[in-house]
Amino acid sequence: MLNSDRVSAPAGRVFSSIQFGSNARIVIALSGGGDSTALTCLARDHFAARGETERLLAVTVDHGLRPESAREAVQAGEFCAGLGVEHIVKRWQDDKPAAGLQAAARAARYRLLGQAAADAGAGIVLTGHTLDDQAETVAMRAARGAGRGLSGIAPATLYRRETWFVRPLIGCRRDDLRAWLTGRDQGWIEDPSNRDARFERVRVRQGEAGAVADPASFRQSFETRRAEAEAAAVVLSDHAIWRFDPSGRSADLTDPSAIGRAGFGLSLAIVLNWVGQGAYLPAQSVLEKVTAFVTEGASGTGMTVAGCLLQKTRGGVRIGREARNRREAGHGFDELIPSPDFAAAAALAARTGEPSFPPPPLAGYPYGYPE
Numbered sequence: 001m002l003n004s005d006r007v008s009a010p011a012g013r014v015f016s017s018i019q020f021g022s023n024a025r026i027v028i029a030l031s032g033g034g035d036s037t038a039l040t041c042l043a044r045d046h047f048a049a050r051g052e053t054e055r056l057l058a059v060t061v062d063h064g065l066r067p068e069s070a071r072e073a074v075q076a077g078e079f080c081a082g083l084g085v086e087h088i089v090k091r092w093q094d095d096k097p098a099a100g101l102q103a104a105a106r107a108a109r110y111r112l113l114g115q116a117a118a119d120a121g122a123g124i125v126l127t128g129h130t131l132d133d134q135a136e137t138v139a140m141r142a143a144r145g146a147g148r149g150l151s152g153i154a155p156a157t158l159y160r161r162e163t164w165f166v167r168p169l170i171g172c173r174r175d176d177l178r179a180w181l182t183g184r185d186q187g188w189i190e191d192p193s194n195r196d197a198r199f200e201r202v203r204v205r206q207g208e209a210g211a212v213a214d215p216a217s218f219r220q221s222f223e224t225r226r227a228e229a230e231a232a233a234v235v236l237s238d239h240a241i242w243r244f245d246p247s248g249r250s251a252d253l254t255d256p257s258a259i260g261r262a263g264f265g266l267s268l269a270i271v272l273n274w275v276g277q278g279a280y281l282p283a284q285s286v287l288e289k290v291t292a293f294v295t296e297g298a299s300g301t302g303m304t305v306a307g308c309l310l311q312k313t314r315g316g317v318r319i320g321r322e323a324r325n326r327r328e329a330g331h332g333f334d335e336l337i338p339s340p341d342f343a344a345a346a347a348l349a350a351r352t353g354e355p356s357f358p359p360p361p362l363a364g365y366p367y368g369y370p371e
Contacts, residue, residue: 007172007180008042010368014168015046018124019361023055025122029113029165030058030087032076032189035128038177039169041186043126044083058087059116059125061109065096072189090116110159117163124361129153129167131369132174134218152218154338155365161334161357168362171215171369215371222365226340231263232270233347242271246352249275250320252313256294263344265291270333270348275319276307277327279335293317339363 020026028043030036040058047053060076062069073089080087090112097104113125138152156166169177181188235241235258243252251271258264268290269281282290286305293303297312304310307325311318333345339360349356 006176006370007038008045010370011042011168011172012046013368014171014362014366015043017362017366018166018168020055020124021361024124025055025057025120027113027117027120027122027125028056028058028085029109029125029127030060030076030080031128031191032060032072032079033128033191034178034181034188035130035133035169035174037079037128037186037188038181039126039128040080040083040085041181041184042168044085048084053084054086056085057116057120057122058085059113060087060089061112062089062091063105063108064092065101065105075189088116110165113165114159114163123163123358125159125163125165127165127167128169130169130172130174130177131215131218134170135214138218152221154340155222156339156360156362158337158339158342158357158360159335161337161355164358164361166362168366171366173369176370215367215369219365219367222340225338226343228263228266229341229344231261232266233263233343235261235263235267236270236344236347236351242267242351244351246354248320249277250318251275253294253317253319254315256316259291259294266344270344271319272306272308273333274331274348274352275321276325277321277329277331278306280332282306 026043026047028036028040030040043056044053047056058076058080060073062073064070077087077089092105092108092112094108117123117125134152141152153167153170155168155170156164158164178188238258241253241255241258241261241264243254245251251274253268253271265287266281269287272278272286272290273281282305289303290305290310293301293310293312294317297303297317299312299314302309302311304322307322307327309320309322311320333341333348337345337357339362342360346356348354
């Protein structure tokens, strides 16, 4: 298959499936590396064919971690000028942590790209994650144990209930993108940190993760996760199972027999996360302890878990905030909502009186790239 057919045609179909809206601007996250350079070219081709290149805004986040980063940001701007795409630079000017640097940089990228999108009136940020990134992420999470994270990177993620980060190239191989760029005589920037074995992702990348990437299994994992979230949404919406007190940030499980229903486990994790205002859903081991307490605990007993105090009542279980819990920064769905979890997040918002948020612009998992 010609390389243009391996990239341009399937990418065009994915772009056409994204609900971009009629007039809003679209932000492209452009580091200058091969993946984001290809994304920018593909997006420009797609919108230029519709006479809408002016809708695009490429944003480069300069992390300031290497002496070359400022010059590379200028190069990204020059590349965009050649395409006729507007470009701006956002700089990460906070203090850099000695530990957890990659996680902090990732959070900074979300924040700065989200700010750029808000300033531009854009509801979508396109990022250049590839099939190889997906395989690496699943391998990293698998090394830490089983869980919902094994479904990998979501094709779209809602950031702070306002901005969708969409990944149209999540089904495309990194090597195919670079071959496609080479065929266009388009260069890109090589970031030496992508070869720095101090970082876990680089070590995984240098291993076998990319070689065993299985697009079909990733799509199936996405569908499984979405089905679980839809089942949890039904449980969360059932007034006979859950009762919420938004002002007191507490909830009551009024029908413990619902434990056997599809989606109940995820609904329980979401409620604990909402009450305890945790950054992440509780682990499966935590849910197993809570389930045992619900089914076996005597009336009047209690337990603390995930920042919550659970009290067994005659008719069910009351879940409130643990006294030592001083968290004030919302909960996991306040920060990020992966698209397969959207139904469950929307059901929780409806039951707790929280504002609604925009639906995923990419409803399913991108497909059509050669495997």
